[in-house]
Amino acid sequence: MDWNNEEYIIALAIKHHRMLLSEQDNTKAIIEQELLNITEKLTDLNSLKFEKIYWRKTVSLISS
16 A cells, blocks of 8 residues: 555545445445335235224124
8 A cells, every 4th residue: 555646545535435335325225125125014014904994894794
């Protein structure tokens, strides 16, 4: 490492900056996937909840 070489320092800074951008992109992709998974689970839960309510009402109507 030649800290007196300006071109070397600039190249190192650019490399580091690109690495940080890549890490940000990876983190963003992971977060987006997790949000998608959570959304799907909530949708499933809401569907089950709706089904449960629907069947309760159906059974209630049949029973009465």
